[in-house]
Amino acid sequence: MDLILSENQYNLVYNSFSFVIASMGAALLFFLLVRNRVAPQHRMALTLSTLVVGIALYHYVRIFGSWNDAFSFTKGQFIQNGKPFNEGYRYVDWLLTVPLLLAELVVVLKLSSAKTRSLLVRLSIAAVAMIALGYPGEISAADSSARTLWAVASTIPFLYILFVLFVELGKSLDRQSGTVKKLVDSLRYIIVVTWGVYPIAYMLPSLIDDQAKAQVARQVMYSLGDVLAKPLFGLLVLGIALAKSREDGYVEAGTSEHHAMGTPEVVGS
Numbered sequence: 001m002d003l004i005l006s007e008n009q010y011n012l013v014y015n016s017f018s019f020v021i022a023s024m025g026a027a028l029l030f031f032l033l034v035r036n037r038v039a040p041q042h043r044m045a046l047t048l049s050t051l052v053v054g055i056a057l058y059h060y061v062r063i064f065g066s067w068n069d070a071f072s073f074t075k076g077q078f079i080q081n082g083k084p085f086n087e088g089y090r091y092v093d094w095l096l097t098v099p100l101l102l103a104e105l106v107v108v109l110k111l112s113s114a115k116t117r118s119l120l121v122r123l124s125i126a127a128v129a130m131i132a133l134g135y136p137g138e139i140s141a142a143d144s145s146a147r148t149l150w151a152v153a154s155t156i157p158f159l160y161i162l163f164v165l166f167v168e169l170g171k172s173l174d175r176q177s178g179t180v181k182k183l184v185d186s187l188r189y190i191i192v193v194t195w196g197v198y199p200i201a202y203m204l205p206s207l208i209d210d211q212a213k214a215q216v217a218r219q220v221m222y223s224l225g226d227v228l229a230k231p232l233f234g235l236l237v238l239g240i241a242l243a244k245s246r247e248d249g250y251v252e253a254g255t256s257e258h259h260a261m262g263t264p265e266v267v268g269s
Contacts, residue, residue: 003080009216010071010078016223017064024057027231034238039250042241045108049234052097052104056230059093062086067219090222091135098127101233102161108240109172109184119168123161130157134202142205142214151202158199165191179243187236194233197225 005013031050038046063086070085071078102123106116137150169188173181201221208214 003212003215005071005078005080005212005216007073007076007078009212013067013216013219014064016220017060017067020223020227021057021060021064023227023231024053024060027053027234028057031234031238037245037252038238038241039245039248041248042108042110042244045104045237045241048100048104048107049237052100052230053234055096055100056093056226059089060226062089087138088135091131091138094131095128097230098131099124101229102127102165104234104237105165105169105187108237108244109169109176110244111172115168119164123164126157126161126164130154130161133157138202142211147206151199154202155199158195162192162195177243177247180240180247183236183240183243187240190233190236194225194228197221197228201225 028050031046031053035043035046035050066083066086066089069083070080072082073079103120106119106123111119131154133150134154135150137147137154140147140150166188169184173185176184201218204218204221205211205214208217
């Protein structure tokens with residue numbers, strides 16, 4: 001049965017995708033422009049943030065196009081009778097960006113080499129498992145037992161990731177300075193809140209009888225979750241990298257030259 005959306009419902013999703021594209025594009029440009037403000041030893045985290053929003057930007061352009069191609073406007077309604085809407089773009093995006101998101105957080109903390117490797121391996125495996133197990137349920141019928149089964153299976157690595165991050169971030173607090181400690185502590189709770197959007201959106205087709213409303217709510221919530229989990233998350237990681245750079249005594253080259261040139265002038269006056 002073809003999905004039928006009102007003009008407002010269709011445009012809400014359409015504009016949500018447009019908002020995400022703008023957010024990812026702006027974050028990509030911003031991360032590139034501020035790169036030199038971070039000390040070289042902390043730039044890997046910023047590089048990973050840039051990759052995350054760049055990959056997401058590409059996939060949301062494809063998602064946006066797929067949504068547009070899937071519907072035709074007839075008698076004041078949008079009817080899904082065109083090309084099938086490709087939900088796979090979103091999962092390919094997550095398959096690439098979620099491990100990178102976890103890596104940027106681990107890298108910026110500057111833990112021991114052994115701890116960093118251990119966390120990266122464990123979190124990457126769990127992330128891939130979470131996404132791979134979630135996709136079959138995403139494309140299953142809303143009222144099917146298969147959707148519930150895959151949802152439960154995907155939730156196990158999801159909860160494992162949150163547990164590891166919350167515990168390991170908590171353990172790292174004692175090794176961080178005051179400013180960084182506050183940022184990392186805040187980040188622990190932000191991760192739990194922002195990542196909590198995804199399982200709720202995932203289960204909406206099983207919770208809402210009206211599948212048009214469920215589809216709209218799901219796509220909008222996924223879009224909101226991606227903005228919170230990628231550009232916003234990247235900004236918080238940038239804040240940690242900048243704080244660590246200041247603690248290391250790093251001064252951007254252009255800023256250093258400016259002070260060097262300005263000092264004699266002040267003294268001479």
